[in-house]
Amino acid sequence: MIYAVIIAAVIVLDRIVKALVKSGFEPGDTVAVLGDFFHITYVQNRGVAFSMLYGHQTVIIILTAALLAAVLVFLIGFNKKFPAVFNTGLALVCGGGLSNIVDRTLYGYVVDMLDFGSFPVFNVADICICVGCGLMLLYALRSMKDEK
Numbered sequence: 799m800i801y802a803v804i805i806a807a808v809i810v811l812d813r814i815v816k817a818l819v820k821s822g823f824e825p826g827d828t829v830a831v832l833g834d835f836f837h838i839t840y841v842q843n844r845g846v847a848f849s850m851l852y853g854h855q856t857v858i859i860i861l862t863a864a865l866l867a868a869v870l871v872f873l874i875g876f877n878k879k880f881p882a883v884f885n886t887g888l889a890l891v892c893g894g895g896l897s898n899i900v901d902r903t904l905y906g907y908v909v910d911m912l913d914f915g916s917f918p919v920f921n922v923a924d925i926c927i928c929v930g931c932g933l934m935l936l937y938a939l940r941s942m943k944d945e946k
Contacts, residue, residue, distance in 0.1 A: 801889040804889035807893070812893075812922040815922050816911070825841070838911050839919050841913075859899060865895065869895070887932070894924060895923070898923045
């Protein structure tokens, strides 16, 4: 199944990047990549998006696991009812969520490193989650347009 490959690829890529950052940086270390525009900065994120629920790892893990289980059930059970763009979005969200939950379970925080200055520091899994949500939103908007 192609969606299992997408999930696995997201997890592997994210785990590799996080391992490289953890092995070469101490928390708070930063290296300029593109002047003041882009840095690699090692951050230990103990919250979710924009540090919401900071320090409530058990709650975050339980909620994330429940949501990921629902996404997996939906992806496995209903993937033939939806087009590839929607299912790809689900797979990207699932892969990113699974990789971040591995961090929370192993370390008690998520490893973030992509720093664009005034925007919160994030990671590869977060990019996949956002792109996946964007693909699902694109599908939903297109479906609403087609219905009219």
